[in-house]
Amino acid sequence: MRETGFASSNSFVSEGIRSVVRDIAPSQIREVAHLGMGRDDVVPLWFGEPDQPTPxxxxxxxxxxxxxxxxxxxxxxxxxxxxxxxxxxxxxxxxxxxxxxxxxxxxxxxxxxxxxxxxxxxxxxxxxxxxxxxxxxxxxxxxxxxxxxxxxxxxxxxxxxxxxxxxxxxxxxxxxxxxxxxxxxxxxxxxxxxxxxxxxxxxxxxxxxxxxxxxxxxxxxxxxxxxxxxxxxxxxxxxxxxxxxxxxxxxxxxxxxxxxxxxxxxxxxxxxxxxxxxxxxxxxxxxxxxxxxxxxGEDFVATARACYARSRQVLVDRLSAMPRVMLPAADAAFYAFFHIDGVTDTLGFAKKLLGEQGIGLAPGEAFGPEGAGFIRACYAVSEDRIHQAMDGMERFLNTM
Ligand SMILES: Cc1ncc(COP(=O)(O)O)c(C=O)c1O
Incomplete structure (x- = not known):
């Protein structure tokens, strides 16, 4: 008889896949992002990419x-x-x-x-x-x-x-x-x-x-x-x-x-x-x-870097002003990776922050157990967006 659909998973098939592949956990960054993608009221700082198109x-x-x-x-x-x-x-x-x-x-x-x-x-x-x-x-x-x-x-x-x-x-x-x-x-x-x-x-x-x-x-x-x-x-x-x-x-x-x-x-x-x-x-x-x-492209690289540097400064200033946040100093890439006192389940935190304030961040556990308790924000976006995200995070932290 012909199969009519592929709705149910087949253990005979999946067991034929190498266990190292089956054991790969789904990305926790995507787990958060999937909840917010398509919503136009979200400030997405979860992925590692600039918010501007290629020149x-x-x-x-x-x-x-x-x-x-x-x-x-x-x-x-x-x-x-x-x-x-x-x-x-x-x-x-x-x-x-x-x-x-x-x-x-x-x-x-x-x-x-x-x-x-x-x-x-x-x-x-x-x-x-x-x-x-x-x-x-x-x-x-x-x-x-x-x-x-x-x-x-x-x-x-x-x-x-x-x-x-x-x-x-x-x-x-x-x-x-x-x-x-x-x-x-x-x-x-x-x-x-x-x-x-x-x-x-x-x-x-x-x-x-x-x-x-x-x-x-x-x-x-x-x-x-x-x-x-x-x-x-x-x-x-x-x-x-x-x-x-x-x-x-x-x-x-x-x-x-x-x-x-x-x-x-x-x-x-x-x-x-x-x-x-x-x-x-x-x-x-x-x-x-x-x-x-x-x-x-050298002028573009320099200009983009200067923009990220300004957004980074805004993010560093805003995070440093939040009493429960610890942000280790870092001079490169385009991420802030910070710790919030009292927050251990950062996947849950990121989902809730997204649901309640429309702010999209990446949970630290996505970067291995050593990232537990930390949260990542990508700052390759405008200063306005950083302010928006930080306003939302401040409101959220005040309710916790
Ligand atoms: C550390 C690191 N390496 C490599 C890459 C891959 O970059 P791409 O495949 O877009 O060149 C990324 C992308 O986020 C990254 O963060």
Whole structure:
């Protein structure tokens, strides 16, 4: 007999799916967002993206490329002019001498992370990272069959988030293949200092451990610098380092899905093969837009950063004036990750705040158990929106 529908789930089918996949919990950020999406009375600060669309000159480049017939498959590692533009961009920023061959263009930062980890991590391997952490960074290694140890960042209101580097070293075992760092960090805004980077590179090199650095927030720093300390200058042909980056955050291109990996040429040759099996290639017309973003986008990056800096100041001032709130200082990314005295169930808090005041925040537990008791707000939005959100939060806290 023919089945007429798929209404009920089938345990025979779901049990055929690998348990590491079945065990992935649904995103708590989405759990909150689903309750509020589609409502036009909500101030959404839950996701990590600017509230402004991609600048027109970047969109125009994609439209021109499409009009010119750029609709075909492209090379696995990305088109040569974009690989050149990327190596030029990084050499200009960091004073390095990278070649286009040191770059693999990917379909987003997330695809870059997947491909980088596929290349070096398999079943039974071990990965060490910090926490709280963007959940995808621990889910991907687990999907690949690896185990993960998280080393907690410590929160201090004045000193900000701190990493005990020795604790990171102590977490490594003989099976550790990768130390994965997200710096600048989502959700905390923590950045690893250049001094600690140098110590980590020496440690990892001695042990043969890969450093994979997720630097998608590299340009979003508010300490007067133009970029965060990066692992790119530490790259050498004989070093096991891969650096992940993306067009999403600095150029307001989250929906375009364009990113890149910087690594030694030997690594890039292998990563190129994996691009074929994952996505074949990023779309050609999107890569054309990426070239224009790099070559003509510096004013935009500076202007956007200045806007986020103003919104950040408003958020910091407003949160600091709330007696029950503790906000560890942080100079990067575009999130405030704060603690509210007496609030332990932040998922429940976020849902209630949304229901009663129309304010959309992300619960800290979404970033691992180390995020319990904290709440994340993205400040890549106008100052007005921040004021609106903080007015609502103040009203809500007064009723608690
Ligand atoms: C730490 C971190 N890495 C990577 C990404 C992925 O960025 P994308 O896939 O949009 O390039 C994000 C997005 O939120 C992020 O927060």
């Amino acid at each position: 027109e000159f970047i969109c125009r480049a994609a439209m021109d490329a499409l009009a010119a017939g750029d609709t075909f498959y492209q090379p696995n590692a990305g088109i040569a002019p974009l690989r050149t533009a990327l190596s030029d961009y990084m050499n200009g920023l960091y004073g390095t001498a990278l070649l286009p061959d040191n770059v693999i263009v990917t379909v987003s930062g997330l695809n870059a992370i997947m491909v980088a980890l596929q290349a070096v991590l398999g079943a039974g391997d071990h990965l060490v990272t910090t926490a709280p952490i963007w959940p995808n960074l621990v889910a991907i290694p687990r999907v690949l069959g690896a185990s993960v140890t998280t080393v907690p960042l410590q929160a201090d209101a004045k000193a900000g988030w701190q990493l005990d580097l020795q604790a990171l070293f102590d977490a490594c075992r003989p099976s550790t293949k990768v130390i994965l760092l997200n710096t600048p960090n989502n959700p905390t805004g923590w950045m690893m200092s250049e001094g600690d980077q140098a110590k980590l590179v020496a440690f990892a090199e001695e042990r043969g451990i890969w450093i994979i650095a997720d630097e998608v927030y590299a340009r979003l720093v508010y300490n007067g610098q133009d970029y965060a300390p990066s692992f790119v200058p530490f790259l050498r042909e004989d070093r096991r380092i891969m650096v992940i980056n993306s067009f999403s955050k600095a150029w307001a291109m989250t929906g375009w899905r364009l990113g890149w990996i910087t690594a030694s040429r030997a690594a890039c040759i292998e990563l190129e093969k994996l691009m074929e099996f994952n996505v074949s290639c990023p779309a050609g017309f999107i890569q054309q837009a990426g070239i224009v973003a790099l070559r003509e």
